[in-house]
């Protein structure tokens with residue numbers, strides 16, 4: 724099963740803090756950490772922040788969660804495809820036509836720039852959505868897990884590479900998707916007693932056992948006194964299964 728380096732969520736609000744983390748992570752020359760750049764950093768600093776990460780030899784997961792009409796998403800993804808990122812995201816709720824347009828735009832942009840095609844991951848339901856919101860606001864009368872499984876199948880049929888989901892959902896998703904479909908899981912804590920605002924967390928080794936292809940880890944690395952040591956310990960646990 725494909726398993727990739729932990730993705731470090733760079734959730735900081737200044738360029739200096741982001742660049743410091745990039746420098747620290749890039750100092751680990753034995754591995755190529757993947758940094759997750761989200762809306763906050765990207766909206767503030769633009770494509771330049773992606774370039775800064777890449778210049779340091781880091782791989783980039785650009786998590787912008789595109790969600791709009793198919794034509795707009797196609798055009799946006801074409802731009803992302805030219806940035807040389809390794810992973811990016813879009814929303815299940817946009818429907819099959821939008822998902823296909825996203826993938827096409829991304830591939831088109833990458834080809835135009837002569838770059839490898841980034842992997843496109845689908846956001847199924849945000850973890851901030853619970854059964855109550857699903858039923859009473861979205862008027863969906865199915866259990867959340869069935870909605871997530873369905874969205875994973877929709878993503879696969881539309882040609883996407885995988886989904887972002889909770890580690891607890893991986894097993895169920897694997898029952899309805901092909902073996903090479905990717906499941907990337909946030910909500911990771913090396914020490915389960917420190918879970919911040921995450922409600923259901925698993926350790927890196929548990930995520931490995933549950934079948935995650937990749938993990939997204941933010942604060943346990945970025946707020947550590949020694950982010951490189953924290954990264955290496957989490958990497959070891961996830962990649963090698965050592966607690």
Ligand code: C5P
Nearest residue numbers: 732734849850909910921939940941942
């Ligand atoms: O600091 P922490 O490890 O909780 O950060 C997790 C990262 O994963 C954050 O960037 C958060 O936005 C993201 N994420 C998440 N749950 C999802 C999707 C993304 O925690 N379902």
